[in-house]
Amino acid sequence: MSEIAEAVAGGRLPGRLWMYANYHCNLACTYCLTESAPQVPRRELGPTRMVEIAREASELGFTDLGVTGGEPFLLMWLPQTLAEMATHLPVLVLTNGTLFSPKRLARLEPIRGSSVAMQISLDRPDPDANDEMRGAENFAKVVDAIPRLVDLGIRVRIATTVESIEDAELDRLCALHRQLGVPDEDHVIRPIVRRGRAVDYRLGVDAQRDDLPAELTITTDGAYWSPFGPTVHSGVVGTDLLITRTTSPLSVPANALLRLVEARPPGDDMTLNIR
Amino acid sequence: MIAVTAVRLLAAADAPLLAAPYYRGGDPGPIVRSLAHVPELLEAAMPFIGVALGPSGIPWRTKELVIVRVSARAGCRYCVQAHTAVALDAGLTRDEILALRLAHDFRQVFTDPRERAVIAWSDAATSLTPPDPQTRAEAAEHLAEHELVELTVLAGATLMLNRLATMLELPTAPSTLARLNELALA
Structure with a gap:
């Protein structure tokens, strides 16, 4: 058993490993960590590399994979790649859920019946409030797509990213996700983190290293402490949560992360609910 | 600036x-x-x-002879300026430093045969060919094998830093520049 596997099994290291599939997006949300938008540099990991990372992660002892962006489903090759990754470890892919019109659903065929789940952003139970930060028609597209994804047999989680939400509004949001076919255990609520574009809009909370779970995150720019690490501000990818530029072999950043984690004071767990 | x-x-x-x-x-x-x-x-x-x-079995002053000399021959402004200040701290005189910086023939300023051997070895370390027989003989006479190894690695490490500092145009600390200006050594 590798040191990584032992640390994961012992609960000293989170089991999930993240990849940034790309940095471009069809949306330009005001709280976006990565300043993603249609025309930004794409920074694509590529399908071969993503499957290779999945294989290495499995061999090292990680237990599951996360894929984020950008909007990963802008990549035409993504569904097939996710299916190949899922032969190694279960995959959770984060998406804005706006690219699943009926004619595009056929593209998802490779992931049907595989260990690939989707996490879709839905912040508010009302179109106007939801779309204020995420862009026009976002709400309509998401609530339209989710039942169709569920019908395809794809597990869908909903992520609500907010500065704060009133109880009544949350109740309506939960009623909505249940109505869409997403159970309570697949609804996560998380704070806006003040990195990336959120800095410019003065949104969210500051998060330091020890506020964030040590989930190894691989990008074209290197390996980071958490998916909240490789953020972009003023076009520059942050370095404060960079671990190593080396990402292959994966053992190099994984062992460096473990070294950093084990130097943390005992009991020094995260204080923010950032997942 | x-x-x-x-x-x-x-x-x-x-x-x-x-x-x-x-x-x-x-x-x-x-x-x-x-x-x-x-x-x-x-x-x-x-x-x-x-x-x-850093500190090792070889005296500080001797190591600075190598660092300043190699940096001067490599044309590294940053390393020459930074290590001129260090060399002063290590006890080298202004004339000695100027000689290491190629302003004078070092054999006119340095009289200790061991130090001459070190500087000649440093010069050889910045060339693309092995040391000539005279440099090699001088080094063998005054330096132990382990010293030759260490001084050669020191010259190589200095060259690596010379390239880093020159290619990336690293800035000399203002406090160092001020000190060197006072001594007309900037």
């Missing part, structure tokens, strides 16, 4: 996690702040640089 470098010199707030320990004592200087872009390289390089250029 605002120094323009080829890469950003990472501030403490941007220091990668593996680089953060090097910032705990304050500004770690432009070499660390540039190498911090590749933290695993910084982690490996700093212990090596520390052993190669």
Whole structure:
């Protein structure tokens, strides 16, 4: 058993490993960590590399994979790649859920019946409030797509990213996700983190290293402490949560992360609910 | 004057996690702040640089002869300026430093045959060919084998830093420049 596997099994290291599939997006949300938008540099990991990372992660002892962006489903090759990754470890892919019109659903065929789940952003139970930060028609597209994804047999989680939400509004949001076919255990609520574009809009909370779970995150720019690490501000990818530029072999950043984690004071767990 | 470098010199707030320990004592200087872009390289390089250029079995003064000489021959402004200040601290005189910096024939200024051998060996280390027989004989007469190994690695490490500092246009600390200006050694 590798040191990584032992640390994961012992609960000293989170089991999930993240990849940034790309940095471009069809949306330009005001709280976006990565300043993603249609025309930004794409920074694509590529399908071969993503499957290779999945294989290495499995061999090292990680237990599951996360894929984020950008909007990963802008990549035409993504569904097939996710299916190949899922032969190694279960995959959770984060998406804005706006690219699943009926004619595009056929593209998802490779992931049907595989260990690939989707996490879709839905912040508010009302179109106007939801779309204020995420862009026009976002709400309509998401609530339209989710039942169709569920019908395809794809597990869908909903992520609500907010500065704060009133109880009544949350109740309506939960009623909505249940109505869409997403159970309570697949609804996560998380704070806006003040990195990336959120800095410019003065949104969210500051998060330091020890506020964030040590989930190894691989990008074209290197390996980071958490998916909240490789953020972009003023076009520059942050370095404060960079671990190593080396990402292959994966053992190099994984062992460096473990070294950093084990130097943390005992009991020094995260204080923010950032997942 | 605002120094323009080829890469950003990472501030403490941007220091990668593996680089953060090097910032705990304050500004770690432009070499660390540039190498911090590749933290695993910084982690490996700093212990090596520390052993190669720092205190060891070879006297401080002797090591500075090599560093200043090699840096001067490599045309590294940053390393020459930074190590002129260090060489002064190590006890070298202004004339000795100017000779190392190619302003005079070093054999006119340095009379100790061991130091002459060290400087000639440093010159050889910056050429693309093996040392000539005279340099080799002079070194063999005055330096032990382990000293030759260490001084050669020191010359190589200095050349590596010369290239880093020159290519990235690292800025000399204003306090160092002020000190050198007072002595007309900038």
